[in-house]
Amino acid sequence: MTLELFRIDDRLIHGQVVVGWGQPLGLKFIVLVDDAVASSDWEQELYRMGVPPEMDVYFHDVGTATARIPEYRSDPRAGLLLTGDIATMHRLAERVPLVAVNVGGIHSRPGRVQRLRYVFLSNDEADELRALAAHGVKVTAQDVPGARTVPLDDLLNGKDDL
Amino acid sequence: MNSDAVAGSDVAARPGGPRAIVMGHGDFAVGLISAVDQITGRGRLLMPVAVKQLGIEDIEALLRKEMLASGVRVIFTDLQAGSCTMASRRILRGMEDAVLIAGVNLPTLLDFVFADTLPPVAAALQAAEKGRSSITAVGGSAPK
Numbered sequence: 001m002t003l004e005l006f007r008i009d010d011r012l013i014h015g016q017v018v019v020g021w022g023q024p025l026g027l028k029f030i031v032l033v034d035d036a037v038a039s040s041d042w043e044q045e046l047y048r049m050g051v052p053p054e055m056d057v058y059f060h061d062v063g064t065a066t067a068r069i070p071e072y073r074s075d076p077r078a079g080l081l082l083t084g085d086i087a088t089m090h091r092l093a094e095r096v097p098l099v100a101v102n103v104g105g106i107h108s109r110p111g112r113v114q115r116l117r118y119v120f121l122s123n124d125e126a127d128e129l130r131a132l133a134a135h136g137v138k139v140t141a142q143d144v145p146g147a148r149t150v151p152l153d154d155l156l157n158g159k160d161d162l
Numbered sequence: 163m164n165s166d167a168v169a170g171s172d173v174a175a176r177p178g179g180p181r182a183i184v185m186g187h188g189d190f191a192v193g194l195i196s197a198v199d200q201i202t203g204r205g206r207l208l209m210p211v212a213v214k215q216l217g218i219e220d221i222e223a224l225l226r227k228e229m230l231a232s233g234v235r236v237i238f239t240d241l242q243a244g245s246c247t248m249a250s251r252r253i254l255r256g257m258e259d260a261v262l263i264a265g266v267n268l269p270t271l272l273d274f275v276f277a278d279t280l281p282p283v284a285a286a287l288q289a290a291e292k293g294r295s296s297i298t299a300v301g302g303s304a305p306k
Contacts, residue, residue, distance in 0.1 A: 010217045010218060011217065011218050011245040011248075014243055014244055015187055015243055015244045018243040019241070042255075046252070049242065050242055050243035050244075050247065050248060051243060106217075107220065108215060108220070109217060109220075117215070118215070
């Protein structure tokens, strides 16, 4: 086993992650990479309470995550790495080779345009996804395991289920 | 992400109005309240809040707005790991006069709507115990 999924999801730890992906992948740990959460004991406790007791959660900023990813990749358990935004995942990809990234949920906000039912992007964010792909990362969108895996071009062009 | 806007308010639940907010994934809240109303005719005591396609900050803003408008101090959510629960916990941080019940089921809400002689928070705590004990397995066998 290893880090099974690198996911961008602005809700961070929530039902789709813990149950929707957690059950079929047999996840035993989540690596949550977020500079703000990594500096707040209260936020960490909040997210820790959202997972079942048999699942570990590790909180890191981008710097410490970069150093720890090799260790997580060699972990015999199945894990998931989670960021709340594209920029954080992009910063990781600049430091650590990533094979694939799953865009799982980026929700409506002023300046964003809906691309998929569960993905809204500003033009800058769309460019950042392209830049992520330019690092050799396979970028796709998929909110839950049973849903279609949407390739990056279709994601950016909104070709799915709107 | 602070709760000042709600915690600083002295708004109380409106007489005859909703006594609790119900939030959850998909149409969970509407469906559950529909069931409560069909069984008891007291669905008006519960307010559904839907959060489809909202990010966590927007869920918080919506919930804060609904709590201010209604004076409600009881929130029922469907899943401990859910974003509704996360948002509720942020808003209720430091609010001693409010309660969040995560993992709500129909028996919980049925008990809550009939406990209208109790203050809402006390009724919610009592109802949570009722809901917790209401799950029964009939038949089947444990995996070997």
